[in-house]
Amino acid sequence: MATRVRHWISPLTPAFPEPVTDPRERRALVVEVVLVFSITLGLSGVRSALSLLDSLLRPEPLAQQQVALNVSRATLGLIDLLKQLLGVVQLVGWGALGLYLLWRAGVRLSRIGLDRSRPGRDTVWAVALAAVIGLPGLAFYFVAWKLGFNLAVQPSTLDEAWWRPVVLTLSAFGNSFAEEVLVVGYLLTRLRQLGLSENGSLLISALVRGSYHLYQGLGGFVGNVVMGLVFGRLWQRTNRLWPLVGAHLLLDVVAFVGYAALRDHVDWLP
Secondary structure (H helix, E strand, O other): OHHHHHHHHOOOOOOOOOOOOOHHHHHHHHHHHHHHHHOOHHHHHHHHHHHHHHHHHOOOOHHHOEEEEEOOOOOOHHHHHHHHHHHHHHHHHHHHHHHHHHHHOOOOHHHHOOOOOOHHHHHHHHHHHHHHHHHHHHHHHHHHHHOOOEOEEEEEOOOOOOOHHHHHHHHHHHHHHHHHHHHHHHHHHHHHHOOOOHHHHHHHHHHHHHHOOHHHEHHHHHHHHHHHHHHHHHHHHHOOOHHHHHHHHHHHHHHHHHHHHHOOOOOOOO
16 A cells, blocks of 8 residues: 555656757746746736735634635626626636647647547546545635634625526636646646656646635645645646546536535535
């Protein structure tokens, strides 16, 4: 058992891509990564850090403050629906940008695990990973909230409408696709090309993931860093990205749709 644990904790020497040695190409890669994250999740991380600072400076303890993830964006239902869908398009576009840049650089999408060669195995891995991450993660959130390290997170405050479960599911997909493509498939590939160690790359990826969850509090940051370490290491050892996207999708669908369905019927949810 201990041997198996060490096998999964230890990084796997990557077979691809080859490290870039030309100084000009390395500088170009660094600039590309900075630009990508300055308009996507990196910018979200800075905003999230400022949101946490603002929450800490308020007189109310963190546990008495609330933050909502999916909120109404307009008073008219149709306009709200369209703006929600545009938010999903933006997230998918972020992920597509990372994939496009890898493809233009000669990295086939199958090499990062976005091919359709193993749908059954990928699905099983996604379900198992969602269960392994989801249940402890939910317990950790409630403990962090009760101890005052986290804000009360409301996954959805959308008004009841026929399109609410559809939009929440699409939002879950947009989040999972953008995050797993950018902070795992794209970032870890680029860091490999820059010659960073697998452990160092994994830590950077996990910290980036945690940074754009800082608005939830310190518990949200730590929980997502742990999730990033697990997801990133799994990808480093398997080069399969679909299980991560699928697991993240399941976690968010349960959180978004489940919360929206239960919030008016139970009193223990924030």
